[in-house]
Amino acid sequence: MSPGRPMEEQHHLVQVRRQHLEELEQRGIDAYPHRYARSHRLAEVVAEGEKLAAAETKVMVAGRMMSKRRHGKTAFAHIEDEDARLQIYVRRDEVGDENYELFKLLEVGDHVGVEGSMMFTRTGELTVKAARVHLLGKTLRPLPEKWHGLTDKEIRYRQRYLDLLMNAEVRRDFRRRTEIIQTIRDVLIEDAFLEVETPILQPMYGGATARPFTTVYHALGDLKVYLRIADELYLKRLIVGGYDRVFEFAKDFRNEGMDRTHNPEFTMMECYAAYWDYEDVMGLVERVFARLAERFTEEGILQYGEHRIDFTKGFRRARFFDLLEEAVGQDLRKLSRDEVAAVARDLGVEVDESMGWGKLLDEIFSEKVEPTLIQPTFVCDHPRELSPLAKRHRSDPDLVERFEPFVAGFEVGNAFSELNDPRDQRARFEDQLRLREKGDTEAQRLDEDFLRALEYGMPPTGGLGLGIDRIVMLFTNRHSIRDVLFFPQMRPEGD
RNA sequence: GCGCCGCUAGCUCAAUUGGCAGAGCAACUGACUCUUAAUCAGUAGGUUGAAGGUUCGAUUCCUUCGCGGCGUACCA
Numbered sequence: 209m210s211p212g213r214p215m216e217e218q219h220h221l222v223q224v225r226r227q228h229l230e231e232l233e234q235r236g237i238d239a240y241p242h243r244y245a246r247s248h249r250l251a252e253v254v255a256e257g258e259k260l261a262a263a264e265t266k267v268m269v270a271g272r273m274m275s276k277r278r279h280g281k282t283a284f285a286h287i288e289d290e291d292a293r294l295q296i297y298v299r300r301d302e303v304g305d306e307n308y309e310l311f312k313l314l315e316v317g318d319h320v321g322v323e324g325s326m327m328f329t330r331t332g333e334l335t336v337k338a339a340r341v342h343l344l345g346k347t348l349r350p351l352p353e354k355w356h357g358l359t360d361k362e363i364r365y366r367q368r369y370l371d372l373l374m375n376a377e378v379r380r381d382f383r384r385r386t387e388i389i390q391t392i393r394d395v396l397i398e399d400a401f402l403e404v405e406t407p408i409l410q411p412m413y414g415g416a417t418a419r420p421f422t423t424v425y426h427a428l429g430d431l432k433v434y435l436r437i438a439d440e441l442y443l444k445r446l447i448v449g450g451y452d453r454v455f456e457f458a459k460d461f462r463n464e465g466m467d468r469t470h471n472p473e474f475t476m477m478e479c480y481a482a483y484w485d486y487e488d489v490m491g492l493v494e495r496v497f498a499r500l501a502e503r504f505t506e507e508g509i510l511q512y513g514e515h516r517i518d519f520t521k522g523f524r525r526a527r528f529f530d531l532l533e534e535a536v537g538q539d540l541r542k543l544s545r546d547e548v549a550a551v552a553r554d555l556g557v558e559v560d561e562s563m564g565w566g567k568l569l570d571e572i573f574s575e576k577v578e579p580t581l582i583q584p585t586f587v588c589d590h591p592r593e594l595s596p597l598a599k600r601h602r603s604d605p606d607l608v609e610r611f612e613p614f615v616a617g618f619e620v621g622n623a624f625s626e627l628n629d630p631r632d633q634r635a636r637f638e639d640q641l642r643l644r645e646k647g648d649t650e651a652q653r654l655d656e657d658f659l660r661a662l663e664y665g666m667p668p669t670g671g672l673g674l675g676i677d678r679i680v681m682l683f684t685n686r687h688s689i690r691d692v693l694f695f696p697q698m699r700p701e702g703d
Numbered sequence: 704g705c706g707c708c709g710c711u712a713g714c715u716c717a718a719u720u721g722g723c724a725g726a727g728c729a730a731c732u733g734a735c736u737c738u739u740a741a742u743c744a745g746u747a748g749g750u751u752g753a754a755g756g757u758u759c760g761a762u763u764c765c766u767u768c769g770c771g772g773c774g775u776a777c778c779a
Contacts, residue, residue, distance in 0.1 A: 224731070277741050349713080350714080351713085352729090353727085360714085419778085594779090701770075
C-alpha cells in the first residue's frame with residue numbers, strides 16, 4: 209500500500225520521474241500545457257484505419273502512454289484514451305534529434321500528443337508514424353505492471369482513478385451505469401413523468417424502514433436533521449400539489465451494515481403517477497426492463513453469474529402468500545402470530561420475541577422464497593403490517609396492493625397502490641409508533657406535515673422505487689455493489 | 704457485530720521444519736531504425752501491515768491492534 213506521503217520522502221521511482229521533469233523543463237518544455245488541438249479520438253482513428261492509412265492522413269491524437277519499446281534510434285509505444293488504444297512509431301530521423309531526446313524522457317503513464325501520419329506496420333497494426341511528439345501532462349508516480357495490471361481490491365476501491373486508468377473494462381462498466389440510468393430516464397420521460405429534486409437534508413425522515421444518518425444545522429440552533437432514507441413522502445406531496453407524474457434519481461442514506469448488496473449511500477429511482485394503481489406500475493416496470501434488456505442483453509437473455517435470466521416474457525406474477533405456501537407446504541394466512549413463529553422455528557429461521565406476525569412472515573419469505581426468485585417475478589399482495597404506506601387491497605383488507613420485482617434472487621424494487629386515505633395513513637403511523645415503543649428502532653415516524661398534505665387530498669396514485677445499484681449489477685454481471693459505485697464506502701486508511 | 708482467510712520491492716507473486724528475503728514486470732546504465740509481455744548485458748530497489756512476546760535466530764510460532772476480502776448477522 210502506498211498512501212500519499214509528502215513528496216520529499218518519496219520513493220526513488222518518483223524521484224527519477226521528478227528528475228526527468230526537471231530535465232524537460234531545463235530544455236524549455238512545458239510539462240503541463242493548457243490544451244492540445246486533437247484531430248481525432250483514438251476510436252475514430254481506429255474505425256477509419258484503412259482509409260486513413262491508405263491516404264497517409266495527417267492526424268493529431270492524444271492519450272496516456274501505456275507501453276514503450278525503445279530500440280536505439282527508433283521506438284514504439286501505445287497510447288490509450290477512454291475507449292481505444294493506438295500504437296505510435298517514433299523514428300529519430302522523422303522527428304528530429306531534439307524531439308527524439310524529449311521522447312526518451314517520457315515514460316509510461318505520461319499524457320502525450322502525437323502529430324503524424326497513419327500507416328500499417330509490417331505486422332499489420334494500425335500505427336501513427338510520428339512527425340512530432342508532445343508532452344501533455346507528466347506523471348510522477350509509476351503505474352502498476354502492464355501484464356498483470358492492478359488487481360488488489362483495496363487499492364482498486366480506494367484509488368478508483370488508478371483502477372479506471374488501468375482497467376478498460378471497469379471504465380466500460382461505469383459508462384454502462386450511466387447508460388442504464390439514462391435508459392430508465394428515457395422510458396419515464398416518454399411516459400410524461402417530470403424529473404424533480406427534493407430535499408436530502410430532512411427535519412423528519414420517512415418513506416422506508418431504516419436507521420438514518422443524523423447531523424446538526426447550526427443556523428437553526430443546532431437543529432437535528434437527517435439525511436433522507438427515501439424521498440417517497442416528498443414526491444407524494446408533489447402529487448398532492450397537482451403534478452401528474454414525477455420521478456427522482458435519489459441518493460439515499462441508511463445507517464446500516466455494508467455487504468455485497470448494501471452500501472450506506474445508494475441510488476434509488478422513485479416515481480409516482482396520479483390515477484394509477486399498482487397494476488399500472490407493473491406495466492411501467494416491464495417497459496423499463498424490456499428496454500434495458502433490449503439495450504444491454506443478447507436477445508433478451510441476461511447471463512448473470514451462473515443464471516440465464518429471460519426477459520422476453522415479462523415478469524411472472526405471484527402472490528406473497530402463494531409463494532410462501534409453495535415453499536413451506538402450508539397456508540400461513542390463517543395462523544396466529546405464535547403459530548407462525550413455531551413454523552419459522554421448525555424451518556430453522558431465527559425468531560425473536562419482538563417480531564410481529566408480518567415480520568415473521570417476512571423472515572420466512574426472505575429465507576425460503578427470495579433465493580428461488582431467479583427469473584423476473586413480481587411478488588404481489590403483502591400483509592398489511594409490513595407496508596405502512598401502501599393502500600389496502602381492494603378485495604382483502606389484511607393485504608395491501610404492493611409488489612416487489614425480483615431478478616436473480618434479489619429485490620430490485622418496491623411498488624404500491626399508494627395509501628391516500630389520511631385516516632388510514634394516520635392509523636398505520638400510529639401502529640408504527642407502537643412498534644417503536646416496543647423497541648423497533650426502524651419503525652417509521654409519524655410525519656404530521658405529510659398527513660396534513662394527504663388531508664388536502666391525494667388522487668389515487670401508483671408509486672415505485674427501483675434499486676439502481678442492483679440493476680446496474682445485473683446488467684454488468686457484477687456481484688458486489690462496490691463494483692458499480694465509483695467510490696464505495698471504506699474505512700479510512702491507517703498511517 | 705461474529706467467523707474464516709489475507710497483508711512480502713512501484714505492480715503481480717515466491718520463500719522447505721523457525722536458519723543469509725527471491726523472481727518477473729516496472730525503474731536505472733549500455734547495445735539495438737518495424738517492435739508489440741521487444742531482446743541482450745549490467746545496476747539498484749525491502750522497517751516482510753503495526754506493536755509486543757517466545758527463541759541463539761521469526762516472513763514463518765503466539766498475543767494485541769489496523770486495513771482488506773469472503774461468509775454470516777443486521778438491513779427491504
